Amino acid sequence: MAGTHVASAVTAGCQVTYTVTNQWPGGFGVNVSVNNLGDPINGWKLTWAFPAGQTITQLWNGTYTQSGSQVTVSNVSYNAAIPSGGSAGFGFNGAYSGSNPVPSSFALNGVTCTGGVSTPTPTVTPPPSSNQPCDLYASGGTPCVAAHSTTRALYASYNGSLYQVRRSSDNTTQNIGVLSAGGYANAAAQDSFCAGTTCLITIIYDQSGRGNHLTQAPPGGFSGPAPGGYDNLANATAAPTTINGHKAYGVFVAPGTGYRNNNTNGIAKGDQPEGMYAVFDGTHYNGGCCFDYGNAETNSRDNGNGTMEAIYFGNIKVWGYGTGNGPWVMADLENGLFSGVNPGYNAGNPTVSHRYLTAIVKGEPNHWSIRAGNAQSGNLSTYYNGARPNAAGYNPMKKEGAIILGIGGDNSNSSAGTFYEGVMTSGYPTDATENAVQANIVAAGYK
Numbered sequence: 001m002a003g004t005h006v007a008s009a010v011t012a013g014c015q016v017t018y019t020v021t022n023q024w025p026g027g028f029g030v031n032v033s034v035n036n037l038g039d040p041i042n043g044w045k046l047t048w049a050f051p052a053g054q055t056i057t058q059l060w061n062g063t064y065t066q067s068g069s070q071v072t073v074s075n076v077s078y079n080a081a082i083p084s085g086g087s088a089g090f091g092f093n094g095a096y097s098g099s100n101p102v103p104s105s106f107a108l109n110g111v112t113c114t115g116g117v118s119t120p121t122p123t124v125t126p127p128p129s130s131n132q133p134c135d136l137y138a139s140g141g142t143p144c145v146a147a148h149s150t151t152r153a154l155y156a157s158y159n160g161s162l163y164q165v166r167r168s169s170d171n172t173t174q175n176i177g178v179l180s181a182g183g184y185a186n187a188a189a190q191d192s193f194c195a196g197t198t199c200l201i202t203i204i205y206d207q208s209g210r211g212n213h214l215t216q217a218p219p220g221g222f223s224g225p226a227p228g229g230y231d232n233l234a235n236a237t238a239a240p241t242t243i244n245g246h247k248a249y250g251v252f253v254a255p256g257t258g259y260r261n262n263n264t265n266g267i268a269k270g271d272q273p274e275g276m277y278a279v280f281d282g283t284h285y286n287g288g289c290c291f292d293y294g295n296a297e298t299n300s301r302d303n304g305n306g307t308m309e310a311i312y313f314g315n316i317k318v319w320g321y322g323t324g325n326g327p328w329v330m331a332d333l334e335n336g337l338f339s340g341v342n343p344g345y346n347a348g349n350p351t352v353s354h355r356y357l358t359a360i361v362k363g364e365p366n367h368w369s370i371r372a373g374n375a376q377s378g379n380l381s382t383y384y385n386g387a388r389p390n391a392a393g394y395n396p397m398k399k400e401g402a403i404i405l406g407i408g409g410d411n412s413n414s415s416a417g418t419f420y421e422g423v424m425t426s427g428y429p430t431d432a433t434e435n436a437v438q439a440n441i442v443a444a445g446y447k
Contacts, residue, residue: 013037014108016046020100021091021188024180027057028100029188031091032073034108036082041109043080044088046073048103054096058177060192061090078169091192093177130156132182133277133423133437134208140433142275142425145266146403147207148214149185149421151241151248152444156182158207165190165236169197175205184246190236191247199236201251204405208423210265212403217258220300220411224256231258231406231413239281239418244445250281251405251419255288258407262298266426267403268309271396273364275429278422279375279441280313282357285327287316288414292332293422294361296409298402305393307400308334308409309368311361313417322349322383329359329372329383333394334409339370340384343391349383356420356446358438363388364428366395371431373438375446380438382431420446 015035022029034046050069062073079088094100106113134144134155147154150163161175162185174193179186190199206212219229226232238252251259268274278293285291294310297303315326319337321344322328328349330337340346349370356375362368366388373380388395403424407413421441 014106014111014113016106016108016113018102018106020102022179023100024183026097027093027095027180029091029093029179029186031089033087033089034082035087036084036108038084038111040084041082044075044082044109046106046108047071048106050103051101052096052099054094054100056092056094058189059090059092060174060189064092091188093179093186093189130182131436131440132156132158133440136433136436136440137423137425137429140430142427142429142433144208144423145210145426146212146264146424148204148405148423149207150176150201150204150251151243151420152184153178153182154207154421154423158182160207161205163201163205164203165194165199166202167194167197167199173202179246184243185248187247187249190249194236200233201236202233204251204259212261212264212267214259214261214403214405217260217404217407217411217413218262218300221302222411222413224258224411224413231411232256241420242445242447252284253291253406253415253417253419255286255414255416258411258413259405260296260300260402260407262300262402264401264403267295267401267424268426269399269401271365272399273428274309274399275360275362275425275427275434276311276423277358277360277434277437278311279420279446280357280359281418281420282327282352282354284416284418285314286416287314288416289316289318289412290314290332290337290408291406291415291417292408293405293419294332294403294424295399296402296404297334298400300409300411302334302410303400304398305335305391306333306396306398308332309361309363309397309399310404310409311359312337313357313359314415319343321345322351323347324351326351328352329357329370331361331363331368331370332408333389333397336389336391336394338389341386341390343389346384358441360434362428363397367428371434375441377442380435
């Protein structure tokens with residue numbers, strides 16, 4: 001719905017267009033365009049009163065204060081000047097209870113923008129599933145202890161930030177949240193914040209509440225390309241996608257890019273059981289080491305066989321491989337990428353080429369499994385389910401509990417891939433739980 005307010009003054013006049021771009025139970029998104037009909041302005045404040053107790057929860061391209069129903073939005077440095085006939089814009093997310101009518105009046109620097117208001121009925125986006133992946137894992141008795149995604153909430157109740165971006169023009173940062181609790185990423189907030197410049201993904205937030213956020217990977221056994229030996233950060237717009245028709249962005253890992261957390265809470269250690277899944281771009285890979293997501297060493301060094309347990313995706317054949325030319329889903333257990341019980345070739349692990357790929361690795365004492373499937377349709381297949389590898393050092397495991405994305409345990413960072421979402425669990429999930437998670441992923445509608 002949109003409202004337009006016009007003042008006819010020549011030297012001081014304004015037109016404001018207030019457009020509700022999305023609305024869901026309890027929340028809404030708005031774009032506001034301020035058109036200056038008078039003399040040039042350098043510095044502006046737009047004021048209005050919400051008619052039904054609405055509140056702003058997040059705003060971009062401006063700063064705001066709210067006292068009761070009264071709202072004041074002020075310019076930021078790069079949009080302070082509005083020439084005669086020019087415009088400035090900002091957007092925000094808000095919360096409401098009951099109804100969400102358009103404000104009836106706006107004022108720009110004290111000049112009222114008067115005019116009629118039209119209030120067509122907004123489109124209400126159907127709420128996402130009430131059982132998101134981490135709700136399903138919890139129901140199965142293996143709760144998430146880390147949950148990362150730049151595309152959607154992985155709990156039905158999650159209403160926080162998914163990730164943070166930093167723009168190159170002024171090195172400021174902004175958190176990118178969800179459109180609604182349990183919903184999809186607010187890609188429009190990123191697009192607005194990053195307009196005219198480039199942005200990097202600086203933090204991928206952990207939705208589990210344990211604080212297991214992923215940030216720029218520090219130096220390790222292999223130095224990174226960024227200053228100080230750190231890895232690079234991902235370009236925030238390099239992996240566009242849609243999820244249930246909503247625009248979103250994945251994490252595009254080019255060689256040299258990597259994220260890590262060496263000081264985690266609740267991640268499996270030693271031979272403790274755990275599970276993990278990730279949704280990858282099945283067409284973006286290489287033969288570098290190692291595009292991983294999962295459990296790794298806490299000092300960014302190779303600490304020996306069995307000190308890792310992570311999902312690997314790519315077509316390197318140095319340690320292990322399956323049928324065809326790859327890529328393959330394998331387990332990185334340190335000093336070995338395993339496609340099955342034996343080092344090297346295992347016939348049960350097929351080449352996979354789905355545009356969106358669900359990949360799973362899970363392990364418990366002397367037992368582990370690889371599963372995978374098309375994240376857009378169908379069920380999971382089990383590629384391996386059995387004893388720990390037929391090689392010294394992997395039974396029992398010596399997992400250390402760090403989390404990596406896009407790199408190996410010792411910071412090997414010559415790999416490539418794209419990550420959309422993934423979790424790690426406490427306990428060894430059942431196949432039935434993972435099958436339910438796969439159905440949720442398919443229903444999410446990646447395209």
